[in-house]
Amino acid sequence: MLSGPLLTAEEFLDRRFSLPESGQWAELHAGEVHLFQPPDLDYGNAVLNLSKIFADYVQRHQHGYPCFDLGLQMETAPDTILFPAACYFLEGKRFTETDKAITETIPPLVIELASTSDRKQVMLRRIENYLAWGVQEVWVIEPSVQLVTAINPQTGEINFQEGDQLISNQLLPDFQCDVEELFVEPSWWNAM
Secondary structure, three states: OEOOOOOOHHHHHHHHHHOHHHHOOEEEEOOEEEEOOOOOHHHHHHHHHHHHHHHHHHHHHOOOEEEEOOEEEEEOOOOEEEOOOEEEEOOOOOOOOOOOOEEOOOOOEEEEEOOOHHHHHHHHHHHHHHHHHOOOEEEEEEOOOOEEEEEEOOOEEEEEEOOOEEEEOOOEEEEEEEHHHHOOOOOOOOOO
């Protein structure tokens, strides 16, 4: 936590890029700035692969859309803004949330990456907060063990690992991807 006066969402956004790492790993928790450790390359790799997988799904099925680096304003006065790796919206005009810095709209699906020790320590609380806020399902991707855990209050907790097909029949009909696809290094990665 960074000490100082409590910030509003607007003040946080105004100051975000002046924070360490240009605020990329900063959030606002009850008005206080919270900094996470920068993740390793596996984080970026998983996000890149997830974006390609979602792009293919959206193109084929025209069902909703994902957002990356979108702040979810979950509380006000004092303000709380969490930045999951990605979230997926199913309703409203397509891509409405894409160009926003933050939103108060609740996405049905939130995707988190448990990529650093400090994120892993608070993951259970984050999942509970998302579900209490109204998120229908949370995926937690763990690059270090190549595991995806889907948490849904109706279906419980399901683990997907190497050899499994990641699915979400309730939210994303006909969505499926091999879990390994989330962790494959791009061919150009090793060409450098």
